[in-house]
Amino acid sequence: MAVDTLNPRSWLYPTPRGLYCKPGDFYVDPAVAVPRAVITHGHGDHARPGHHSALATPETLAIMRARFEDMPDTDQQPLKYGESVRVGEVDVRFAPAGHILGSAQAVLAYKGQRIVVSGDFKRRPDATCPPFEPVPCDVFITEATFGLPVFRHGDPAAEIARLVGSTTLFPERAHLVGAYALGKAQRLLALLRQAGYDRPIYLHGAWGTFEALLDDAIAASVPVIDAAGAVLDASDRDVAAARAALARVLPPGTIDPDGLDVDVDAPFRVALQPAA
Numbered sequence: 001m002a003v004d005t006l007n008p009r010s011w012l013y014p015t016p017r018g019l020y021c022k023p024g025d026f027y028v029d030p031a032v033a034v035p036r037a038v039i040t041h042g043h044g045d046h047a048r049p050g051h052h053s054a055l056a057t058p059e060t061l062a063i064m065r066a067r068f069e070d071m072p073d074t075d076q077q078p079l080k081y082g083e084s085v086r087v088g089e090v091d092v093r094f095a096p097a098g099h100i101l102g103s104a105q106a107v108l109a110y111k112g113q114r115i116v117v118s119g120d121f122k123r124r125p126d127a128t129c130p131p132f133e134p135v136p137c138d139v140f141i142t143e144a145t146f147g148l149p150v151f152r153h154g155d156p157a158a159e160i161a162r163l164v165g166s167t168t169l170f171p172e173r174a175h176l177v178g179a180y181a182l183g184k185a186q187r188l189l190a191l192l193r194q195a196g197y198d199r200p201i202y203l204h205g206a207w208g209t210f211e212a213l214l215d216d217a218i219a220a221s222v223p224v225i226d227a228a229g230a231v232l233d234a235s236d237r238d239v240a241a242a243r244a245a246l247a248r249v250l251p252p253g254t255i256d257p258d259g260l261d262v263d264v265d266a267p268f269r270v271a272l273q274p275a276a
């Protein structure tokens with residue numbers, strides 16, 4: 001079939017299980033467990049447990065191992081950014097998506113046609129992952145939860161300056177920041193350190209799920225923690241101190257709707273500047 005008559009929908013199309021690539025016999029970010037999955041990144045609405053085989057960046061596979069108990073049962077196929085692998089009749093490679101550690105756009109090539117499935121992506125700088133890379137393609141498939149004009153996000157540096165300024169203005173007050181444990185929390189930590197905030201930052205226990213990643217994947221690929229602070233186990237005294245801390249990073253669900261109380265019994269971890 002000539003390229004100009006190849007209908008992209010004939011080889012990549014939505015199904016109830018997810019986006020299916022017929023000549024490769026795989027799904028991209030499937031909604032349920034499938035025989036063969038290509039995963040764009042580790043967030044729960046894209047990476048799910050139970051696949052027979054999963055093709056993803058090494059960082060995304062590390063995140064999935066941290067999240068899913070059954071990952072040893074999955075045939076894990078790491079593919080670094082820029083490398084290519086043939087799956088069925090389709091060439092698959094990953095390009096950085098700039099969203100979280102390991103996040104990738106799936107670049108699929110078949111019979112001279114190229115489709116990019118972006119997954120979640122972000123074009124603003126993020127110290128915790130490589131920047132978004134535009135990839136020329138015939139078809140671009142994306143999702144844009146916050147792409148509507150109604151969503152307007154402030155400049156990250158200005159927002160961080162507001163937060164740090166407030167801790168100076170109100171040193172006796174605890175400052176609570178809601179941030180997802182995977183991705184946003186690490187980015188926030190990096191932004192605070194980049195802004196010169198060198199005080200301890202108390203992290204909610206949900207961070208612990210990704211503790212191994214902090215030690216391994218993150219430290220290896222983007223040294224956020226090595227460069228900005230060491231993560232230490234919090235003692236009882238640290239937990240007591242966290243109640244009066246100047247800045248705390250918490251998953252949104254742990255903050256009381258009134259915004260005045262938090263689950264103080266949850267374990268905290270403390271990010272400190274490394275010893276010189």
Ligand SMILES: [Zn+2]
Pocket residue numbers: 041043099120
């Ligand atoms: Zn995501």
